[in-house]
Amino acid sequence: MSKEIYLDGNATTCVLPAAIDAAVQAMRDCFGNPSSTHATGLKAKAMMDSVRQRAKRLLGVGSGRIMFNSGATEGIQTAVLSALCALRERRERGDAIGSLLVYGATEHKAVPEALAHWNRLLGLNLELKKLPVGGDGRHDLQALRALAPQAAFVCTMAANNETGVVSDLAGIAAALQESQALWMVDCVQGLGKLALDLGSTRIDYAPFSGHKLYAPKGIGMLYVREGAPYTPLVMGGGQEAGLRSGTENMAGIAALGAVLAALEQGDTFRTPAELHGFREKLAASLRAAFPGIVFNAPFEQALPTTLNFSVPGLSSKELLDVFDAANVRVSAGSACSAAKAAPSYVLDAMGLPHWRSSSAVRMSFGPLASADTIDEACARIERCGHALRAAGLLDTPAGGASAPEGVLQLSLGGNHTWLLLDAPSRQCIVIDPQPELAERIDSLLRSHGYQPPLRLSTRNGAGWPDAGDIRAFGAHTVQRVALEGGQHAYLLCSGAQVDYAFTGLAALAALEGKVPADALVCAGREEVNACCTSLRAEAQAAAANSDMHLDSIALAHLLEAHPQAVLVDVREAYEQAACIPGGRAAQSVPLSRLAAFVPAWLGAADQPPLVFFCRSGNRSAKAAHCLRRLGYRNAYHLSGGIALASPALALAA
Numbered sequence: 001m002s003k004e005i006y007l008d009g010n011a012t013t014c015v016l017p018a019a020i021d022a023a024v025q026a027m028r029d030c031f032g033n034p035s036s037t038h039a040t041g042l043k044a045k046a047m048m049d050s051v052r053q054r055a056k057r058l059l060g061v062g063s064g065r066i067m068f069n070s071g072a073t074e075g076i077q078t079a080v081l082s083a084l085c086a087l088r089e090r091r092e093r094g095d096a097i098g099s100l101l102v103y104g105a106t107e108h109k110a111v112p113e114a115l116a117h118w119n120r121l122l123g124l125n126l127e128l129k130k131l132p133v134g135g136d137g138r139h140d141l142q143a144l145r146a147l148a149p150q151a152a153f154v155c156t157m158a159a160n161n162e163t164g165v166v167s168d169l170a171g172i173a174a175a176l177q178e179s180q181a182l183w184m185v186d187c188v189q190g191l192g193k194l195a196l197d198l199g200s201t202r203i204d205y206a207p208f209s210g211h212k213l214y215a216p217k218g219i220g221m222l223y224v225r226e227g228a229p230y231t232p233l234v235m236g237g238g239q240e241a242g243l244r245s246g247t248e249n250m251a252g253i254a255a256l257g258a259v260l261a262a263l264e265q266g267d268t269f270r271t272p273a274e275l276h277g278f279r280e281k282l283a284a285s286l287r288a289a290f291p292g293i294v295f296n297a298p299f300e301q302a303l304p305t306t307l308n309f310s311v312p313g314l315s316s317k318e319l320l321d322v323f324d325a326a327n328v329r330v331s332a333g334s335a336c337s338a339a340k341a342a343p344s345y346v347l348d349a350m351g352l353p354h355w356r357s358s359s360a361v362r363m364s365f366g367p368l369a370s371a372d373t374i375d376e377a378c379a380r381i382e383r384c385g386h387a388l389r390a391a392g393l394l395d396t397p398a399g400g401a402s403a404p405e406g407v408l409q410l411s412l413g414g415n416h417t418w419l420l421l422d423a424p425s426r427q428c429i430v431i432d433p434q435p436e437l438a439e440r441i442d443s444l445l446r447s448h449g450y451q452p453p454l455r456l457s458t459r460n461g462a463g464w465p466d467a468g469d470i471r472a473f474g475a476h477t478v479q480r481v482a483l484e485g486g487q488h489a490y491l492l493c494s495g496a497q498v499d500y501a502f503t504g505l506a507a508l509a510a511l512e513g514k515v516p517a518d519a520l521v522c523a524g525r526e527e528v529n530a531c532c533t534s535l536r537a538e539a540q541a542a543a544a545n546s547d548m549h550l551d552s553i554a555l556a557h558l559l560e561a562h563p564q565a566v567l568v569d570v571r572e573a574y575e576q577a578a579c580i581p582g583g584r585a586a587q588s589v590p591l592s593r594l595a596a597f598v599p600a601w602l603g604a605a606d607q608p609p610l611v612f613f614c615r616s617g618n619r620s621a622k623a624a625h626c627l628r629r630l631g632y633r634n635a636y637h638l639s640g641g642i643a644l645a646s647p648a649l650a651l652a653a
Contacts, residue, residue, distance in 0.1 A: 002580035005328045005377045009212075010161050010189060010306060010364035016214035018262060019255035023216065026254035034248055035239060044250055051257030055221060058260055059206075062199025063226040067240045068253055071220035072188045073110050075207025078222055078233040078244070080114040082205070083153045083182040084122050086229030091124075098126075098152035098181060104139055105130040105349035106162075108186060111155045126152055130349075137165030137297050137350050144175040151181035158190035158206075162346040162362055163297035164306025166194065173202055182228065188212050192263055192367055193303050204228040210256045214368060219252030269367035275304040278374045282307060282363060285378035289385025290314075291394065296347055296360055307363045308347075310356040313439050314393060318574075319361045322387055324615055325575035326380040330363045380578070387577030392447035393440070403448040406596035407492070407500060407522070410437055414526040417441075418502050420492060421450070422474030428453040429478060431490055431502045432524045458504025458524055461488040481514050489514060499599065500532075508538055520630075522595055531626040532595045540631070548624050549639045550611065552646035558609060558636065565609035567651070570594065570623045575615070583651055591619045594626065602630060609634040613651060617641040 006014070026047065032040035034048050048068070055066050069075055087097045101115045115128055129147060132140045137160060144154075154176060159166045169185065176183060184205040190196060192213045198206055206223040210216065222244075224230055230243065237245035262268035270278070279299065286293055286309060296308040311319060316332035323330050332344075347357035365374075388394050392404070405423040409416055417437055420429040428445055430453045445453060456463040461480065465471070469480045479491040479498075483506050492500040501515040504524035515521065517536040523529040550558060559565055567586035569576055576588055589597050591614070601610065610627060612620035612635070620637035627635035642651050 002327045002582075003376075005326075005373060005380060007363045007365050007377060008329045008331045009366040009369075010164070010362065011331055012211045012217065013214045013366045013368075015216055015255065016259055016262065016268075016368070018268075019215055019258040022258035023251040023255040026251045030250065030254065034250065035237075047257070048248060048250065048253050051253050051260065054257060054260045054264060058196075058264055059223060060197030060199050061223060064199055064228075065224045065226070065241075065243070067222050067224070067243045068248055068256075069220050069222055069244055070218055070249070071211070072186065072207040072209040074233065075205075075209075075220055075222035076110050076114050076184070076186065077118075078231075079184045079205035079207060079224075080111075080118050080153075080155075081233055082224075082229050082231045083184070084118050084124055085231040086182070087126075087152050088122055088124055098150050098179075100129045100147060100150045101126050101153050101155075102129045102131050102144070102147055102151045102181070103155040104157060104167075105133050106137060106160050106165075106346045107155060107157055108161060108188075111157075111184075111186065115153075115155065131156070133349050135351050136301055137163050137346075138168055138301065139172060141168070141171050141175050144172065148176055148179040148181065151176070151179055153182045153184070154179075155184045155186070157186040157188075158194055158196070159303050160297075160346060161189050162344060162360075163308045163350075164189070164302035164364070165297050166301060166303060169201065169203075176202070187223075189303065192259075192269065193305060198223050198225070210252065210259065213259055214366065215256040215259045216252055219249055219256050221256075270369060272304060274371075275367060275369075278365065278369055278371075279304045279307060281374055281378055282381070285381040286363075289382045290388075294356060296350070296352060296356060305365050305367065305369075308360055309363070310359045310361070311394075312355070313443055314359060314388070316359045316361050318388075318393065318572075319359075321572065321615065322384045322574050322578045323361075323380075325387075325571060326384050326578040327580065328377060328380050328384070330361055332361055384574075384578045387574040389447075390577060391572070391574040392444040393574060394443070394447075403450070404444070404593075406593065409522070409531070409592045409595060410434075410440070411526070411592075412436055416522070416524050416526070418522055418524075419453075420473065420478070422476070425474045426450045427474055429473065429490075430455045432456075432458055432504055456488075456490060458488050458490065458502065458506070460486055464488075483510055483514065491515070491519070500595065503528075508533075508535060511535060520595055520598055529626075530622040531591070532598060533626070533629050537630045545625065545628055548628060548636055549621070550636050551639055552644070555611060555636075555638055556646070558611065562609050565611055568610055568612045568623070570612050570614050570619050586613070586651070589623075591623055594623055598627070598630065601627065601632060607632060607634055609636060611636045611638065613638040613641060613645075615641045616643055 030044050030047050032044035034041060034045035052066055090097045103111050119126055132143050134140055156167055156172055182204045185203045187206045188209050191208050204225045208221040210219040232243055234245045239245050239248060290311045292312045294310050320332055343358040344360050347360055403423045405421050408419040412434055415434055417434050418431040426449055428450045433455045464480055471478055477493045481489045483489055487506050490502045491498045498516045498519040500522055501519045502522045518534055520532045521534055522532050568589050569586040570589055570591040572590045612623040614620045617640045624635045624637035645651050
């Protein structure tokens with residue numbers, strides 16, 4: 001397996017070796033409770049105080065306070081609670097407090113959700129108001145000036161986690177100059193990347209997370225300006241001078257201290273000029289790999305460690321899959337919400353087109369990045385571009401790659417579109433085309449020289465070109481069959497034999513007498529069937545599948561007991577092409593082409609174990625389940641996929 005290239009630094013970072021050493025030393029030699037008055041406790045307290053003083057120097061805290069906590073989410077909760085408690089007390093005294101809780105439209109979700117939570121619990125019932133941003137991602141200062149007289153509390157960020165856009169903190173401060181509003185600035189992405197001099201500003205609260213800059217998860221800091229109101233989130237011990245109860249995380253504090261020491265000494269992390277150079281290298285490779293790429297934030301106003309981009313015609317999932325296959329780790333937006341299939345609210349707030357916000361990818365690295373790592377990342381980025389081009393997913397000639405042929409499944413939002421491809425005649429039929437896939441399909445066909453396709457609908461029979469119900473398709477024929485309710489099925493036949501039935505949303509029961517029992521039924525939606533089935537297989541009911549799921553140990557045992565077993569890689573062709581060559585041999589059968597391979601497997605005289613695998617185990621489970629239902633008892637899959645597989649298995653990745 002090739003070395004991992006980690007380019008998701010805005011989500012989290014590895015731990016600095018010196019920080020690991022410091023944490024171990026704290027656990028071994030400085031394990032005392034800093035609240036204890038004996039020598040062991042005093043030693044621990046001295047270490048904690050030295051880290052606090054270092055943080056104060058680096059952040060220019062002045063007379064303000066720094067407290068240690070679990071991270072920025074806790075810091076945000078504490079700041080919001082403190083501000084809103086103070087506002088409630090002022091209102092109860094009869095003071096004017098303003099009516100608005102203002103937050104930047106591109107803030108991390110922790111901010112508006114904390115505002116709504118504590119606003120409701122404390123009974124303030126103030127209005128939450130989004131502060132708009134411009135197309136460059138920066139706050140609309142004119143809008144802020146208009147809101148400032150009514151603002152009770154304002155929340156912005158130093159730099160955005162998705163785009164890297166750096167806020168104009170001086171401009172925000174000027175807009176709030178005549179306002180009594182309290183002000184919190186989320187500084188999570190700013191630590192170690194921006195010069196911060198908090199004590200010279202009117203910022204009241206600033207949360208930080210250690211794991212964004214090479215410290216462990218679970219340690220963070222909160223800055224509180226001198227005189228800013230404060231209410232503890234946690235009570236019951238008096239630690240942190242009564243500001244945050246609970247025995248301090250001494251190992252985490254020691255590790256954070258090592259990171260802060262490296263920052264202060266200035267000989268560990270890359271200079272701003274080096275980071276800008278790294279970004280330019282990555283951007284150049286991305287432009288070479290993906291024609292038409294669009295960067296979603298202006299570089300001149302963003303951190304040099306963040307690139308957010310979209311590629312026309314490619315979804316963020318496809319880009320993440322091909323990068324992951326090349327062992328390059330990137331993300332789609334914020335790691336806290338990347339698992340949710342939704343457009344980026346940050347890019348939406350910037351007014352970018354829907355296709356850009358729904359297909360954006362974030363590539364981010366930390367100031368510890370090396371030139372060798374960036375060079376290797378650039379090489380792999382260009383390899384990913386070649387893989388996608390060869391697969392016809394970039395609207396450029398496929399460069400000699402063999403044309404796709406047979407049956408191809410494209411799925412989006414639980415709906416299936418089926419392509420019937422005849423390479424010799426360059427004919428194509430698209431069954432149940434989805435508008436969102438039109439550009440993708442056209443690009444695929446153009447890149448391989450296919451004729452304009454015939455587009456057919458199973459819902460109403462639209463697209464059938466003539467009155468007859470049978471038409472030639474290369475060496476095959478396609479037959480139209482009417483179903484109940486105006487629906488239609490399309491049968492792909494070899495001579496008199498029906499090989500496939502494309503049935504849309506029709507229930508399987510509606511196919512009785514219309515479709516042969518052994519024809520492969522390709523449905524139009526996930527809940528009908530994920531891949532393909534047959535009427536006979538459904539009638540016989542699925543065999544027990546409890547042994548279908550293999551972990552790494554079970555797979556190793558199966559391969560040892562059955563040397564003839566076949567490993568089947570169901571990742572898409574572009575993912576496989578992006579892999580660094582090497583590893584155990586496997587048959588390439590992308591899940592989108594599974595239906596084309598099923599007849600040969602089912603018709604084989606001997607049926608050796610088939611073990612499907614993919615990146616995370618989701619697609620391979622669908623493939624194995626499909627084969628099991630069709631009667632192929634020796635179908636298995638690798639649970640957790642390559643991501644969790646033992647390196648000893650040497651699967652291509």
